[in-house]
Amino acid sequence: MNAIIGIVIVIIVLYLSVVIVQQGNVAVITVFGKYQRIMTPGLNFKIPFIEYVFRTISIQNRSAELQFQAITNDQANVYFKAMLLYTVTDQQEESIKNVAFKFIDQANFMQALVRSIEGSIRSFVATKRQAEILSLRTEIVLDVKENLDHILLGWGYHLIDLQINDITFDEEIIRSMAKVVASSNSRAAAENEGQALLITKTKAAEAEGNYIRIQAEAEREASRLRGQGLAQFREEVAKGMAVAAKEMEKANLDSSLILFSLWTESLKHFAEEGKGNVIFLDGSVEGMDRTMKQMMAMHQRDANEKLSAKK
Structure with missing residues (x-):
């Protein structure tokens, strides 16, 4: 009977001593509430009743969807939809300790992360005008990364990417922007049409000038040839008359x-x-x-x- 009890106790102790950590995770071990060590993925052992798995931390990439509002320098409301991609900085002991103990739980960390990103974007947008925002997606992302990288590093995380998927304005602003684009397109079309008409008129004038020049040159050449022909005709007439006059003199006429x-x-x-x-x-x-x-x-x-x- 005692042997059976001993075997049961041994089995329980072994069961409580074995810790299996899934791939892509790290287990944080504490002793009496104080950090002791970390366990890497695979089969691990701990001291039952003394060592305790405080938290299992995923070192895989994580993503989150964000939606928030900001106000531009000219008091226009801008609505953002963004995708946040982040991960634990590395598997070093100091980074894992920061992830495990800086925040009471994951929800509090996410709240701090989201609010930090929103605050960084809002401070950037507040210095810009509404007409500039749509063309500044890359600049916004770079500014957020520059401001938050050192903060996240202290929390044990690294911001991999921030994708701003959608930027929208109030309906009235969207309508006014559409009118501006339409008027700009109309002006560009009118300018292009004017340039095309100018080119057409210029080419027509050049063609007309070339035609007049060629016609004048042809007329001048024709006049020259006519003059030469008339001169030759007169010369031949004079020669003929001279010959005829000699013949008349020979005939005493x-x-x-x-x-x-x-x-x-x-x-x-x-x-x-x-x-x-x-x-x-x-x-x-x-x-x-x-x-x-x-x-x-x-x-x-x-x-x-x-x-x-x-x-």
């Missing part, structure tokens, strides 16, 4: 017949090529004689000029 022939050919050309235009010509003998004399005088002048040029 008056060279004025050549001019008379040109006169009659001109009259024929007027009659054949006329399009209904009225041309007045002096067809009298006196008029023809006057015209012949003028033509002979012009011929004589040209001859004298050529003779002078040769001298």
Whole structure:
């Protein structure tokens, strides 16, 4: 009977001596209420009735959802929704002691952590205007980390990340911001349309200028060619008339017949090529004689000029 009682006592003592710590956790052992040591994951042993598992602390990452309000420098209400990711700093004995004994329980730690983050963000937002807040997510997170890292280190924790998932304003502010964006877009569209119209008009003016320049150059070239052609025509006519005059002299005929022939050919050309235009010509003998004399005088002048040029 005593043997059975002894075996039972031994079993109870062994049962009370064995402590199994789950992976990702650390057990804090106290002796008569005073910190003694920590137990790492796996099978551990303690002294029954003397050593006591004060708290099992998870060293895994933890997350929490936050919702709070802040006021900007221009008195606009801003509503934040954020996700907090934190963990125990490390498995060193000093860090575990801070986690185990700094706060009475986990709820009090979470309250202090959340309020510290809210206070840091509110103090940052209070220095900014509402128009700046939406573009300052990264700056807000960096400011919170800078302010809280040394505080959390004293509590045995480390802030891994703070993600601000949503930033909203009062409904009236949202409507006014939408109007500002709409008006800004309208102004940008008008400016773009004006620039496009300016480019179109400029290109059209450049094209018109190029067209006028090319047309003027073509007209100038055409005039030059026409002048050259007319000069060559006159030169050939003069050569032909000179040859005809020599032939007339060889035949002992008056060279004025050549001019008379040109006169009659001109009259024929007027009659054949006329399009209904009225041309007045002096067809009298006196008029023809006057015209012949003028033509002979012009011929004589040209001859004298050529003779002078040769001298």
